[in-house]
Amino acid sequence: MSADGIAPNKAAPILVMGAGSIGCFLGGVLAAAGHPVHLVARARVLQALRERGLTIGDLEGRRQDLPPARLRLHEAPPAGLRPALTLLCVKSGATAGAALQLAAALPAGSVVVSMQNGVGNVERAREAAPGLQWRAGMVPFNVAELAPGHYHRGTAGGLAAETDPALEALRPAFAAFGLSLRLKPDLRAIQWGKLLINLNNPVNALSGRPLRAQLLERGYRRCFAALQTEALEVLRQAGIEVAPVTPVPPERFAALLRLPTPLFRLLAARMLKIDAKARSSMADDLALGRKTEIDALCGEVVRLARREGRQAPLNARMLALVEGWTQRPLPYGPRELEEALGLR
Numbered sequence: 001m002s003a004d005g006i007a008p009n010k011a012a013p014i015l016v017m018g019a020g021s022i023g024c025f026l027g028g029v030l031a032a033a034g035h036p037v038h039l040v041a042r043a044r045v046l047q048a049l050r051e052r053g054l055t056i057g058d059l060e061g062r063r064q065d066l067p068p069a070r071l072r073l074h075e076a077p078p079a080g081l082r083p084a085l086t087l088l089c090v091k092s093g094a095t096a097g098a099a100l101q102l103a104a105a106l107p108a109g110s111v112v113v114s115m116q117n118g119v120g121n122v123e124r125a126r127e128a129a130p131g132l133q134w135r136a137g138m139v140p141f142n143v144a145e146l147a148p149g150h151y152h153r154g155t156a157g158g159l160a161a162e163t164d165p166a167l168e169a170l171r172p173a174f175a176a177f178g179l180s181l182r183l184k185p186d187l188r189a190i191q192w193g194k195l196l197i198n199l200n201n202p203v204n205a206l207s208g209r210p211l212r213a214q215l216l217e218r219g220y221r222r223c224f225a226a227l228q229t230e231a232l233e234v235l236r237q238a239g240i241e242v243a244p245v246t247p248v249p250p251e252r253f254a255a256l257l258r259l260p261t262p263l264f265r266l267l268a269a270r271m272l273k274i275d276a277k278a279r280s281s282m283a284d285d286l287a288l289g290r291k292t293e294i295d296a297l298c299g300e301v302v303r304l305a306r307r308e309g310r311q312a313p314l315n316a317r318m319l320a321l322v323e324g325w326t327q328r329p330l331p332y333g334p335r336e337l338e339e340a341l342g343l344r
Contacts, residue, residue, distance in 0.1 A: 013038055013072075015083040015106075017098050018090030019045060021143040021281055022115060025151045026087055028056035031071070032064040033173035038072040038081060046073050048148030058153040059275035060178055077105035085166040086112040087137075088125065091285075092296035095121045096128040103129035111166045113137045115159075117198055117281075118296030119191040136187040137161035138194050140245055142211065142278045154278025155211070157245070162187050189243035192235060196242065196250055198297050199227040199315075202322045205282035205292070208331025212274040218261050219334025223318075223341055225257035230314045231301045237308050246271065286325055294322040317341050 012035075016027040019041035031037040031054070039049070050068055057063040086106065090098045095116065102112060108131045114121045115137040126134045140157030158180035161167050167183055174181050184190065200215075203224045207214045214220050232250060235242055242250050247270060256268060265272065285292045298315040305312035321332075321340055338344045 012036075012084035013081060015077065015081060015086040016040065017077060017086055017088050017102060017112075018094070020089065020091075021145050021151055021284065022139055023087065023089030024049075024054060024149075025056050025143045025153060026089065026115065026139070028054050028064060028066060028151065029177045029179065030170065030173050031066055032056070033176050035170075035173060036072065038074060038078065038083070040074045040077055043075070045149075046075065049073055052149040055150040056152075056177075057150070058178065059155070059273070059278075062177060064177070077101055079105055081105065082107055083110065085170070086110060088112050088114045088116060088121075090116070091291065092116055092118045092121055092293050093291060095124045099125040099128040099132070103131055106132060109133055111135060111164055113161055113164070113167065115139050115161075116296075117194070117201075117293050119188070119195055119300060120296070133164075135162040135164050135167070136191060138187060138190050138245070140194060140197070142280060144277055144279055145284065146277060152275065152277055154275035156273060158182055160184065160187060160190050160245075189241040190245060192240060193243045193245040193250060195297060195300065196228050196231055196253070197245055199231060199301075199318075200224045201280040201282040201297060202292075202294055202318050203227070203337065204280040205286050206321060206325075206332045206337060207334075208283075209279075210276055211278045211280065212272060212276060215268075215272065215274075216261060216265065217334045218258075218264070219338050221257040221264065222343060223334075223337050225254040226314050226341065226343055227298070227301075227318060228254045228257075230312050234301055234305045234308060234310065234312055237310065238304055240304075282322070286322075286329075289326075292322055294319055298322075314341055 014035050015038045016023045017040050019039035027037045027039050053068045054066040111133045113135045122134045122136045138160040141153050141155045144152050146152050160182040163183040171181050204214050282292045298319040301315040302312045
């Protein structure tokens with residue numbers, strides 16, 4: 001609920017802080033449903049949106065074109081705006097700074113939902129801006145920027161977030177574009193489940209291939225499975241519950257990944273319903289020379305392992321490989337990546 005107790009409606013504005021691929025897609029969905037959506041984005045994104053407008057699409061063939069005149073674009077959170085809800089979509093490393101910006105611009109008590117990767121963003125945001133109401137959220141699908149201003153959802157999955165009346169009111173808007181929204185009092189187990197799936201992001205980024213093509217290479221899947229298995233062992237030792245975010249439970253997922261490709265293709269047919277254009281956001285970050293979220297993924301596993309008095313060497317190696325990309329900006333083949341992780 002907003003600071004004045006009003007749930008979102010089509011007259012109440014919604015703010016998207018950090019309108020990159022995910023933020024533009026979610027903001028576009030809500031704007032297409034009639035909500036006044038304000039997008040705060042980088043200069044590169046703002047220029048494209050001002051010149052071309054915003055186009056969103058998905059693997060089911062939906063498409064919505066929003067002309068520039070329908071967009072409310074900002075370089076920073078606009079002063080005086082009283083949004084019914086704010087979606088925080090910045091990269092994990094920018095969480096604290098974005099939270100401070102929001103605290104300076106929004107009324108006290110405003111609801112902000114973290115639609116970010118990782119598991120610690122709400123805590124970091126709350127520490128930086130305790131006067132706002134923070135909620136955790138989870139986006140399970142990949143969104144690729146096909147062209148400036150054109151954002152495409154290439155994989156399936158429904159949104160999830162902590163229970164709040166402001167989010168409840170947005171269900172119809174998301175449903176109109178084929179997206180479900182699951183609300184739960186505690187999202188921690190789902191966030192860890194998503195993090196396990198996101199451990200494929202660095203594999204995909206280093207492969208230089210689209211997601212579907214990468215997943216059809218057994219060597220890459222073995223790397224993904226090894227990272228997951230190590231993370232699951234750490235989570236079990238820490239006593240942390242992990243909720244499934246795919247039809248396959250986490251404890252069986254790695255075994256599925258390790259199967260020979262013909263069998264994997266057969267048993268994982270539903271998982272492989274991925275648009276040929278889909279790729280991980282980390283792949284986009286590497287291509288554009290931006291800082292990645294590897295620390296919020298593999299780094300989170302490494303830190304949890306240390307707190308438990310153990311190590312997570314595979315996730316630590318993957319962290320180093322991604323952070324060292326600028327010294328070796330060339331894709332890894334499947335066998336090469338296995339060797340780099342010490343799996344061969």
